[in-house]
Amino acid sequence: MATPGKTTRSRAVLRVGLIVLFVIAQAAGRPGFGLSGRGLAVASLTLAVAVTVAAGVLPVDREGTPRRVVLGIPVKILSLCLAAVASVVLIEVADASSPAIAALLFVVGAAAVRHPPRHSVPVAVVALVGLLVGGAASGDMAQDLSLCLSVCSAYLIMHTIALRRATRKAEAREAVLAERARIAREIHDILAHSLSAQIVHLEGARLLLRADRAGEALERVDRARELAKNGLEEARRAVAALREDLPPLPVALRALAGEFGTATGRECAVEVSGPERRLPPETELAIVRTAQEAITNVRRHAPGSPALVRLGFRDGACELEVVNPASEVPGTPGGGYGLVGMRERAELLGGTLEAGESDGGFRVRLRVPA
Numbered sequence: 001m002a003t004p005g006k007t008t009r010s011r012a013v014l015r016v017g018l019i020v021l022f023v024i025a026q027a028a029g030r031p032g033f034g035l036s037g038r039g040l041a042v043a044s045l046t047l048a049v050a051v052t053v054a055a056g057v058l059p060v061d062r063e064g065t066p067r068r069v070v071l072g073i074p075v076k077i078l079s080l081c082l083a084a085v086a087s088v089v090l091i092e093v094a095d096a097s098s099p100a101i102a103a104l105l106f107v108v109g110a111a112a113v114r115h116p117p118r119h120s121v122p123v124a125v126v127a128l129v130g131l132l133v134g135g136a137a138s139g140d141m142a143q144d145l146s147l148c149l150s151v152c153s154a155y156l157i158m159h160t161i162a163l164r165r166a167t168r169k170a171e172a173r174e175a176v177l178a179e180r181a182r183i184a185r186e187i188h189d190i191l192a193h194s195l196s197a198q199i200v201h202l203e204g205a206r207l208l209l210r211a212d213r214a215g216e217a218l219e220r221v222d223r224a225r226e227l228a229k230n231g232l233e234e235a236r237r238a239v240a241a242l243r244e245d246l247p248p249l250p251v252a253l254r255a256l257a258g259e260f261g262t263a264t265g266r267e268c269a270v271e272v273s274g275p276e277r278r279l280p281p282e283t284e285l286a287i288v289r290t291a292q293e294a295i296t297n298v299r300r301h302a303p304g305s306p307a308l309v310r311l312g313f314r315d316g317a318c319e320l321e322v323v324n325p326a327s328e329v330p331g332t333p334g335g336g337y338g339l340v341g342m343r344e345r346a347e348l349l350g351g352t353l354e355a356g357e358s359d360g361g362f363r364v365r366l367r368v369p370a
Contacts, residue, residue: 088130274313
């Protein structure tokens with residue numbers, strides 16, 4: 001992959017090559033260079049165009065240093081304006097030679113693609129005014145009007161290219177920011193859910209040990225260990241999602257169901273309907289995280305109850321449903337912030353999440369476009 005420094009040097013070499021090619025072409029044309037009269041004028045104007053174009057397009061400013069300005073106008077813009085004037089005069093002196101016309105169009109195009117309109121428009125205006133004045137002085141307005149049309153076309157084409165480049169850069173920047181936000185959200189979910197709970201249990205264990213209640217303290221440590229283990233699994237899932245190598249949804253859901261059965265001794269069935277297919281990584285991760293949160297809530301708020309996970313692949317959508325019957329044993333009260341986070345995650349994907357009592361139990365239903 002080319003580094004920015006190498007790319008800049010390559011572009012500079014290309015521009016120098018174009019300038020040298022212009023000088024050679026103008027010298028080989030008619031009238032060519034000379035030591036007196038018209039030949040001397042052509043040589044002087046060609047040198048002036050080459051120098052001003054070089055000053056306007058070559059990267060003479062060092063990175064990190066402010067751009068040089070004169071009377072509030074960047075030096076490069078002044079150089080391109082002078083290059084436009086010299087090119088127009090060269091066109092008149094050299095009888096509209098092709099190298100001189102190409103130089104004028106290059107100057108206007110370079111200004112349009114490299115600078116904002118407030119700086120590039122004056123360069124185009126200088127070129128147009130110079131052509132009109134030259135045409136009026138020579139009495140051949142038809143040729144100069146044709147050149148004016150070419151200048152306008154060159155400016156519009158290069159300005160459009162500049163707008164497209166700016167749009168692509170903005171889209172790339174937005175994509176990077178969105179990816180950073182997604183990574184931050186994953187890290188937050190892992191830390192907030194796992195580490196905060198571990199701190200609570202470890203603090204409780206510390207207090208119990210001070211009170212010589214070793215048995216209860218050991219139970220707290222075991223809970224903290226389980227939370228740390230679950231947090232590590234969540235971190236692995238997040239890394240897998242960021243690397244886009246998550247296992248298929250049915251496999252991931254059956255793994256969660258297996259963890260539920262191991263921890264509670266209760267059944268957690270997984271039913272899959274519809275033609276199975278892979279979904280975008282962020283969509284699959286949202287479905288897995290919603291199932292994980294819902295199953296965790298069954299363990300927390302309905303201890304002793306089994307759970308049922310349904311995954312349905314529909315046309316243009318994917319549905320997840322986690323249901324459980326009511327428990328005869330009171331569960332741990334909670335504020336439901338996990339489901340709030342899952343609802344926000346679903347809305348970011350353009351989906352919906354519903355959670356509430358259903359048929360004497362509890363149901364969480366997620367639907368996302370896919």
